[in-house]
Amino acid sequence: MSKETTSRINVLKTYKLYIGGAFPRTESGRYDRQTNAKGDLVANICRASRKDFRNAMVAARKAQRGWAARSAFNRSQILYRMAEMLESRSATFERALEDAAGYKKKDAAAEVATAIDRLVWYAGWCDKFTQLFGNTNPVASAHFNFTFPEAMGVVTVLAPKSAPLLGLISTFAPVIVGGNSTIVVVDNDAPTIAIELAEVLATSDLPGGVVNILTGRRDELTPHIGSHMDLDAIFAVGSDKDEERALSIAATESIKRTKFIDDRSASEWRDADAQSPYMILPFIEFKTAWHPIGGVAGGGGAY
Amino acid sequence: MAPGPRPLRCTSKDTPVTAKKTTKSKKTTKPPGSDTPHALLYGDLWDYAPAPESTGHTRFEKKYGHFIGGEFVAGKDHFKSINPATEEPIAEFASADAAMVDKAVKAARKAHKVWGKMRGSERAKYLFRIARMIQERSRELAVLESMDGGKPIRESRDVDIPLVAAHFFHYAGWADKLEYAFPGARVSSVGVAGQIIPWNFPLLMAAWKIAPALATGNTVVLKPAETTPLTAMKLAEIIAEAGLPPGVVNIVNGAGKTGAAIVDHPDIDKIAFTGSTDVGKIIQRAIAGTGKRLTLELGGKGANIIFADAAIDQAVEGIINGIFFNQGHVCCAGSRLLVQESVHDEVVAKLKLRIESLIVGDPLDKNTDIGAINSKEQLGRIKALVDAGASEGATMHQSSCALPDRGYFFRPTFFTGVSQSHRIAQEEIFGPVLSVLTFRTPDEAVAKANNTPYGLSAGVWTDKGSRLFEMAGALRAGVIWGNTFNKFDPTSPFGGYKESGFGREGGRQGLLPYLEVR
Known part of the structure; x- marks a missing residue:
């Protein structure tokens, strides 16, 4: 009997999409090649189609009401849980940033650390932004009147090109803090990291469908995103003029809300001003409610 | 504001607008x-x-142009505004073309250099002044509002005009307190706002648009609806008498074409529109990709x-x-x-x-x-x-x-x-x-x-x-x-979800459309 070699071969991971809490392949069967800085193949990643987006839209819509209906405290704990899960996998993400995205060790560690801290930071906003943005209104008539923020609904995030981990977290976290569900479209040089992150989300008690992640080609998907009649808002990072114009025009059909912001460099995404409660603001609706105040005999404003 | 409880009857009122008696x-x-x-x-x-209500005490011109750079300027292509209760013309109003709108935008841009830098406490006093002058002339404004738009005097007198004054009064007080409105954020004015308003609450909509814009240091070009431009011209008169720096508020008359000239003007930073959802969509489309900010209050x-x-x-x-x-x-x-x-x-x-x-x-x-x-x-x-x-x-x-x-x-x-x-x-x-x-x-x-x-x-x-x-x-x-309906207040944010538009008017949230928040 000949002698067997002892070396073993790695098990490669198949990277799929993240829709409704599950990891389906793209229905289109198409793929894009992700290579590292040296040009070696990292993975064949899914090239999401219009149909995948529509499936994600259905999942996001289904999940949104339940997510918004959860207590703010519960949403807060779930975002915090994401941070916990990310912390326990920090070494994995650091290595992934180095191997797949060509980060230096120091930068990889900084991005992962900031990403975890940012999740913790936004986790804390879940039960606070309502008080920051809402208020009672001293109307001149005998009514109790108050204004409070509500979720907008389903928001598509066109994620930054840079900072494959932190860019994602910095953009979808403020969206879901407000009770929205989201479809994150990832078109960057290391989309495998987004799917690694999906594995974190899938094990963080986050209800399926609250965050959906599609890898693929942004320019191919944006026309369908802009014109989808059930989508409430679009949060686009780093759009050029043409994309901004095309999305804005398509958005008019159902009066979608749009928010365009510039992309940042990977290190700028780590800056303190890359997180703000005012990132929550574009994705909430203000609701104002009135009710008459009765005139109880002997009642009055002051005693 | 509601039609109150009253004896059961079907009216056939003897008023200047005569009606035939019905069989009762x-x-x-x-x-x-x-x-x-x-x-x-x-x-x-x-x-x-x-x-x-008598109309004898009201004053207005037979022919109006526009209000630009602090002055009433003559215009062309006049149209008549009709009293819908009598079908008789009240006055004539010019239609601003793109060149006239450009003149107004230039005046607003120039004024923004002054108004945007003015201390908030001073801006506030101008707005308080406007609020007071509206109160002083509220009877005249109410009568004109009812003549031009057809709404019952009881509503223009008890709802519209008091809310107009209150709106200016409320936002006046914000002008020097903006740094407290949004904790942790730095705020600044947007620039020149183009504002297009409807005919259902002519002066109230003008107040909803102008007051928060001015409080936050913006200057405006406003277009009233072509069927109800009269009280906007009276407001221009008040604004001039209040001594606002020229160009802070510019009012151009006209119909859809004038509105389009405002929407399409390259030097306008923000559009605020109240009107139909169809027109709102046209506006959203027209400014797509221009970087102009937009708020829509639609159907x-x-x-x-x-x-x-x-x-x-x-x-x-x-x-x-x-x-x-x-x-x-x-x-x-x-x-x-x-x-x-x-x-x-x-x-x-x-x-x-x-x-x-x-x-x-x-x-x-x-x-x-x-x-x-x-x-x-x-x-x-x-x-x-x-x-x-x-x-x-x-x-x-x-x-x-x-x-x-x-x-x-x-x-x-x-x-x-x-x-x-x-x-x-x-x-x-x-x-x-x-x-x-x-x-x-x-x-x-x-x-x-x-x-x-x-x-x-x-x-x-x-x-x-x-x-x-x-x-x-x-x-x-x-x-x-x-357990109530149709209540409005300057402190109470108003605005829609979905295809009713976006942005709020009223209260603290009503400042947001006119501020850069960083």
Whole structure:
């Protein structure tokens, strides 16, 4: 009997999409090649189609009401849980940033650390932004009147090109803090990291469908995103003029809300001003409610 | 603001706008729609004496151009603004072309260098001044508003103009407190705002647009609606008399073309529009990719939801106020009545009775509940949709009251047997026409209420607090009125969800559209 070699071969991971809490392949069967800085193949990643987006839209819509209906405290704990899960996998993400995205060790560690801290930071906003943005209104008539923020609904995030981990977290976290569900479209040089992150989300008690992640080609998907009649808002990072114009025009059909912001460099995404409660603001609706105040005999404003 | 409770009668008022008498005798025993005979409807024993508000004290020009750079400038291509109650022209107004709009934008840009840098405490004092001067001239403004737009004097006097003054007063106080509005953020003005407003609340909409824009250090180019430009010109007069730096407020007259010239002007930083959803979409499309900021306050098809446990008499008053306030020319009107099945017949009977007692006629008469439809075109749109309601199979109920011989009037109307797919349940009628639908469970009420592309307002009538909160949370609309309807206040943010637009007007949140928040 000949002698067997002892070396073993790695098990490669198949990277799929993240829709409704599950990891389906793209229905289109198409793929894009992700290579590292040296040009070696990292993975064949899914090239999401219009149909995948529509499936994600259905999942996001289904999940949104339940997510918004959860207590703010519960949403807060779930975002915090994401941070916990990310912390326990920090070494994995650091290595992934180095191997797949060509980060230096120091930068990889900084991005992962900031990403975890940012999740913790936004986790804390879940039960606070309502008080920051809402208020009672001293109307001149005998009514109790108050204004409070509500979720907008389903928001598509066109994620930054840079900072494959932190860019994602910095953009979808403020969206879901407000009770929205989201479809994150990832078109960057290391989309495998987004799917690694999906594995974190899938094990963080986050209800399926609250965050959906599609890898693929942004320019191919944006026309369908802009014109989808059930989508409430679009949060686009780093759009050029043409994309901004095309999305804005398509958005008019159902009066979608749009928010365009510039992309940042990977290190700028780590800056303190890359997180703000005012990132929550574009994705909430203000609701104002009135009710008459009765005139109880002997009642009055002051005693 | 609501047409208040009044004796049961159908009016045929002797006012300058004369109306033919109708036969009233039939109601002395059994008014239409009433299941219980009334022994005596004392309103049938006498008529209301005419109580017209005099117009002699008002001053206005026969011909207006525009207000640019602090001065009234002559224009061309004049059109007439008609008194919709008499069909007689009131005054002529010029139409601003692109060159005139450009002149206004340049004046606003120049003024922003002054106004944007002025200390907030000084801006505040100008706005307080405007508020006070509006109060001083409120009677004149109310009369002119009713003459030009057709709304009852009782509403322009008691609702519109007081709210106009209050709006300026409220935002005046914000001008020097902006750094406290949004904790942790740095705020600055946006620049020049182009503002286009509708004809249903002419001066109030001007106040909603101008006051927050000025408080936050912006300058404006405002276009009033072409059927109701008169009070905007009076406001310009007040602004000039208040001594505002020239160009801070510029008002250009004209119709859609003038509006388009504002929207398309490259040196405008922000567009604020109140009007129809169709035009809102055109504007959103027109500025796509330009970087201009936008707020839209568009149409609505508000649901007014009546639960069986509600105080029915109060709810009926709320329904009446919800749909007949300002002839139903209200974007947040409660134009879809969702009534719980078990009280449907009772509510409908009371509604039939109640619409008979609404006084339709001369807007300037202090007894009038429902004034003139704003324009011939609008009257045509209302009639077309009412015809559609009838032809689609809904049952029409209309007041039997007489209408004046002249002017644009429409009887208070409601439809029963309306299904969700009917045009009168889906499209904004913007007139005194109510569609009645029914529901059994709260879930069904929510589903039906939310089953429209709009999301501006909703009303809920119930005696049960927990249900009210539940409904308030589940309804997708920007303003929820619980056991009340059509209430407005400068401190209370107003604006829509979904295709009713975005952005809020009123209160702290109403500052956001006019601020850069960093």
